[in-house]
Amino acid sequence: MAEAVRAVGLTKTYVTGTTSVVALDDVSITLASGTVAALLGPSGSGKSTLIKALGFVSPADRGEVLFEGRSVVKDGTALADLSELRRRHLGFVFQKANLTSFLTARENVEIACELGGKGDGRRRARELLAYLDVAGRERSYPEMLSGGEQQRVAIARALANEPSLILADEPTAALDSVRSRTVMELFRKVAHERGAAVLVVTHDHRALDVFDVLYEMEDGRIRPATAAGGARR
Amino acid sequence: MNLAIRDVRRHLPRFVGTAAGLGLLLTVVIAMQGIYAGMVDDATILTRAMRADLWVVQKDTRGPFAESSRLDPSVEARASAVPGVRSARPYTYQLIQRERGGAVMRIALVGLGWPDDPGSSLPLVRGRLLAQPHGEMIVDASLGLGIGESLVLAGERYRVVGLTANALTSGGDSVAFLSVADTQLVAFDQPAEAVVLERARIVERLRRTDLGRGQPALEELATDPRWRAPSLASPPVAAVLIAADPHRVAEVRRTMRSWGDVSVYTQAEEEALLLGGVVERARMQIGLFSVILTLTAGVIVMMVMYNLTLEKTHDLAVLKLMGAPRLRLLGMVLQQAWLLGALGYALAYVLGELAYPMFPRRVLITTTLAWAAPLATFVVVTLASMLGVSHVMRVDPARALEG
Numbered sequence: 001m002a003e004a005v006r007a008v009g010l011t012k013t014y015v016t017g018t019t020s021v022v023a024l025d026d027v028s029i030t031l032a033s034g035t036v037a038a039l040l041g042p043s044g045s046g047k048s049t050l051i052k053a054l055g056f057v058s059p060a061d062r063g064e065v066l067f068e069g070r071s072v073v074k075d076g077t078a079l080a081d082l083s084e085l086r087r088r089h090l091g092f093v094f095q096k097a098n099l100t101s102f103l104t105a106r107e108n109v110e111i112a113c114e115l116g117g118k119g120d121g122r123r124r125a126r127e128l129l130a131y132l133d134v135a136g137r138e139r140s141y142p143e144m145l146s147g148g149e150q151q152r153v154a155i156a157r158a159l160a161n162e163p164s165l166i167l168a169d170e171p172t173a174a175l176d177s178v179r180s181r182t183v184m185e186l187f188r189k190v191a192h193e194r195g196a197a198v199l200v201v202t203h204d205h206r207a208l209d210v211f212d213v214l215y216e217m218e219d220g221r222i223r224p225a226t227a228a229g230g231a232r233r
Numbered sequence: 234m235n236l237a238i239r240d241v242r243r244h245l246p247r248f249v250g251t252a253a254g255l256g257l258l259l260t261v262v263i264a265m266q267g268i269y270a271g272m273v274d275d276a277t278i279l280t281r282a283m284r285a286d287l288w289v290v291q292k293d294t295r296g297p298f299a300e301s302s303r304l305d306p307s308v309e310a311r312a313s314a315v316p317g318v319r320s321a322r323p324y325t326y327q328l329i330q331r332e333r334g335g336a337v338m339r340i341a342l343v344g345l346g347w348p349d350d351p352g353s354s355l356p357l358v359r360g361r362l363l364a365q366p367h368g369e370m371i372v373d374a375s376l377g378l379g380i381g382e383s384l385v386l387a388g389e390r391y392r393v394v395g396l397t398a399n400a401l402t403s404g405g406d407s408v409a410f411l412s413v414a415d416t417q418l419v420a421f422d423q424p425a426e427a428v429v430l431e432r433a434r435i436v437e438r439l440r441r442t443d444l445g446r447g448q449p450a451l452e453e454l455a456t457d458p459r460w461r462a463p464s465l466a467s468p469p470v471a472a473v474l475i476a477a478d479p480h481r482v483a484e485v486r487r488t489m490r491s492w493g494d495v496s497v498y499t500q501a502e503e504e505a506l507l508l509g510g511v512v513e514r515a516r517m518q519i520g521l522f523s524v525i526l527t528l529t530a531g532v533i534v535m536m537v538m539y540n541l542t543l544e545k546t547h548d549l550a551v552l553k554l555m556g557a558p559r560l561r562l563l564g565m566v567l568q569q570a571w572l573l574g575a576l577g578y579a580l581a582y583v584l585g586e587l588a589y590p591m592f593p594r595r596v597l598i599t600t601t602l603a604w605a606a607p608l609a610t611f612v613v614v615t616l617a618s619m620l621g622v623s624h625v626m627r628v629d630p631a632r633a634l635e636g
């Protein structure tokens with residue numbers, strides 16, 4: 001399958017005062033289109049840091065990130081318009097849904113369509129909300145939605161620009177296990193039906209069977225994982 | 234999709250409340266500036282209304298407004314004879330206080346040099362100028378008298394024939410214009426009792442002299458009100474106003490200065506006497522206060538706008554992460570700030586139009602103030618929002634999302 005994003009030798013060190021923390025230590029990873037991957041690992045192992053580097057939010061100090069075969073960031077320097085890239089090709093989902101508070105569910109998706117340059121945002125937003133099974137709540141503001149509904153709207157928003165890469169940082173941390181599993185299955189559905197590469201950071205080992213690939217991080221290093229019960233399907 | 238409008242719609246009560254608060258604050262600031270401008274203008278409006286080139290007053294006084302000035306009426310005739318003088322007219326000024334319908338009326342009586350000056354230089358808004366030397370007056374509309382109404386002063390009835398706008402003294406009292414002779418009647422009015430007593434005193438004095446004892450007929454003569462000794466001066470005036478040929482003002486002034494009984498001021502000097510003396514402290518007080526108030530309001534508005542922007546940090550960070558261009562986010566914040574500023578200013582404008590006329594003293598919205606106020610509002614809200622946005626933009630979107 002085609003590669004969506006490839007990172008080579010990412011290294012990132014956070015320096016605060018006299019202490020320095022190596023958050024990424026020579027991390028290389030390739031995410032293929034149409035697959036859903038899980039990123040596991042203890043707290044502080046560098047998972048969020050990797051997500052931010054792969055999402056062109058805060059680049060690593062050293063190493064290279066290639067997007068669809070094109071070198072985009074090299075040794076901390078941007079070689080392309082990163083915010084344009086995020087707008088057009090990337091989707092983010094976070095632990096908290098982080099919906100725009102003053103926009104309704106539909107508008108939250110619509111603005112993402114607009115930013116991603118997708119025409120007829122309103123129709124598309126309706127379709128996406130229906131696809132994620134929250135069509136009934138399109139006029140509600142985020143604070144009126146339950147955590148699970150918010151997260152589904154957030155996924156709809158992440159899909160709005162037809163992204164080739166979706167990055168999700170602990171998207172189910174605030175949800176109970178049933179809803180959590182539903183959301184994970186949605187990611188799988190998105191990857192398989194829409195051909196996006198999806199990387200999900202999670203601590204929830206009960207839903208690992210949903211994923212195609214598992215990675216594990218520890219002390220800034222990454223390796224493929226074979227979690228117990230993490231069998232491929 | 235217009236984000237600014239949607240944010241306003243979502244937080245409508247808060248937005249309206251903020252706009253109302255801003256509007257009230259602006260109303261107060263503009264009022265204070267207007268009160269200051271009104272005060273400075275009022276202080277000099279009367280001197281300006283007289284359209285004189287030179288003010289001739291009693292020697293070594295700063296009259297007729299800053300202190301009283303008594304000038305021999307012969308100065309008028311002497312001044313007229315000075316080369317370069319086009320006209321010289323007498324002027325009197327005197328404050329009186331009367332009650333009318335339970336309310337206190339403070340009136341400044343200003344004497345016009347009838348018949349040369351029937352009030353031609355006055356800012357007349359209704360009615361006409363003085364048409365006869367006695368019994369008529371032009372009053373300022375702020376006094377509350379209408380045309381045709383009359384006022385009894387010193388036992389004589391004076392009818393209002395014309396109304397002026399904003400003819401006020403430095404103290405904010407309304408002015409009534411009468412002929413000089415009429416103001417003198419009011420000023421030197423004596424009650425019957427005083428006249429009787431004075432007559433008795435004259436007779437008494439006369440009887441103590443040989444002349445009086447030898448010529449009893451003199452008693453009659455001395456007490457007859459129709460008769461005045463030619464050696465007694467006619468009542469003094471407060472000033473003589475000179476209109477001179479424009480290029481000979483300095484020359485005329487030099488000539489008059491050589492006279493032993495007068496001091497001469499130009500129009501500008503007369504105004505400076507008022508601003509620098511009579512209203513100086515009040516002016517400084519109000520001026521200082523309006524500066525402090527304006528600065529305070531500026532800081533408050535700045536902080537309000539800045540905080541409004543900071544409150545959006547999270548939403549802006551999310552949009553930024555989704556790749557929204559910086560200009561779009563700045564635009565959203567600015568549009569909102571401008572809308573807020575515009576609403577606030579509109580409210581201040583409407584409130585001002587309604588409220589300022591009801592203030593006891595004039596609130597003068599000068600043309601400078603009329604454009605400076607909205608401009609300053611615009612600049613302050615713009616600066617504050619841009620400051621807020623620049624602060625928000627420096628926040629790492631990733632960090633903002635974790636919180």
Ligand SMILES: Nc1ncnc2c1ncn2[C@@H]1O[C@H](COP(=O)(O)OP(=O)(O)OP(=O)(O)O)[C@@H](O)[C@H]1O
Nearest residue numbers: 014015016021023042043044045046047048049050
């Ligand atoms: N902005 C920062 N400044 C300094 N140190 C940081 C910063 N962000 C992360 N770190 C440090 O880098 C290391 C990796 O952090 P990261 O957030 O990537 O961990 P994580 O795997 O996502 O942890 P968690 O599971 O708790 O979310 C940690 O030791 C953390 O303290």
Ligand SMILES: [Mg+2]
Nearest residue numbers: 047048049169
């Ligand atoms: Mg994390």
